[in-house]
Amino acid sequence: MTSSGNPTLRQQRLGLELRKLRESAGLTSTAAAARVGVNQAHMSRIEAGRYPVSAERVRAFARAYTCSDQGLIEALAGMTGRRVRGWWQEYRDILPPNMLDLAETEHHSTAMRIASVIHIPGLLQTADYVRALADNSVPPLAPHEVEHRVSYRIKRQVVVYGQQAIPLTAIVHEAALRMGVGGPAAARAQLRHLIEASTRENISVLVIPFGAGTLPGSGQSIVYCSAIVPQLDTVQLDTYHGSEFLDAQAQLVKYQKVLDLMEACALDPVKSRDLIARIGKDI
Template identity: 55%
Template sequence: MRSNPTGRQLRFGAELRKLRERAGLTATEAGQLMGIKQTQVSNTEAGRVGVSAERVRSLACHYDCSDKALVEALSDMTTERSRGWWEEYREILPGGLIDLAEMEHHAMRLRAGITAHIPGLLQIHDHAREVIRQVVPELSPPDIEHRLSFRIKRQTVLFKDSPTPYQAVIHEAALRMQFGGPAITRKQLQHILDMSERAHITVQVIPFAAGAYPGSGQSILYAHGPVPQLDTVHLDQSHGSALIDAEAQLDKYRVLLERMEATALTPNSSRDLIHAIVQDL
């Protein structure tokens, strides 16, 4: 039995619980249908024990779930056996960061909306170090290096053989904040320009001239799952990370990102603005 389930394992169990509750069954009733103890149902839904793909399909049948795409997506989650690179940081970094890397790794598509910072997946080494140095309370030099290496490794989702499609909406304010001074900022902005030329990466900028817009006070990362029910929103807050997967909240953040993207400049105009900012440095 797992003593410390990962965020993804907890999400898997939560989705099974949703299916059971929609069927109007208690954990005891579900156990009776499956010929297993209620505690096994509860432990599975809590992410403490794994199940086979066959068991997932059987549960879906007993729960009268006709959404084949969702059932297959949940079944596929049971076949994951390998430990991701992020596991080496589990005893070093906060659990929310580990769950973030795991979420990014499995996402079908990533969309970000950022006001005050360059998205972590687009930060260069020197810029990222300066950002991490601003964490409160202040981190020790070893902790800074651990977080720095972790952030850079997260970027592998953009460079693997089949890279994850990534769309980032960045406010002009984030582009003009000079973490580390003009030289580092210039390299950082050039990196964004270079990355935006990749086919799977789209960068849009919301200029100061756009004025107010929905979602301006938040840092949002929306991870699309294999089916919409398995989407996840990551919010980066001063007190830590938050993962959101309630259907109503997912709808809300989809709308927020769509409005942010509609407010932002086109990708080509965004590159023109970034070039102009570089010239001002």
């Protein structure tokens, strides 16, 4: 196996979790390397996600660190091997790496919760809606760059529309429904699409009405991706400089609580659909 000069977020996460196990065992990198029969430089590359590691090696690390959490061990073993050749790989060198990391994270998720105040969540956007957002990027994007983002965003939606669709809870503020992105026709089509999506068994759309008052947190877009085991959950936040990914336990607990509070402010699925339909008639 050869080193990876540009590890994916998933590869980095595997290395980070192995380091956490080592530190929990109270071992230095040098001592741990000696226990599993590798040199210290090799150990450092593994923990940085820059060197592929086998499932059997992960289990050997777990034994050396006296980790008894079998669910976590097997989840980490499942993250091993070479980079998955997912559909997002076709966008490598075309789109920013953090966009590919998000697609890969979603691909491996078991469920997702999303909260959005200003925009419709990406996994529920229409092509025209995506295009209108991309057309207003800062700095401006060339036409072909816009189309790359449109096709990428639509392909991401396989996680909720495909044969192996996962559960999605989308918490959307009324403000996002009334933004009119792309003009009246595109906005109405987007709301119809949102209503249709909300009738799917795996998708729940919950609308926070203006009357709910002050929201918890800063109102930023939050994507919470659940993993096979809770320790491997990931939070993605949208920022002006791109995606930010969080995985520390305290951060995961914080954003779970924020999402719980936002969901408590929202209407139930039926009332949410009714409100979306009324807004569509007003546009």
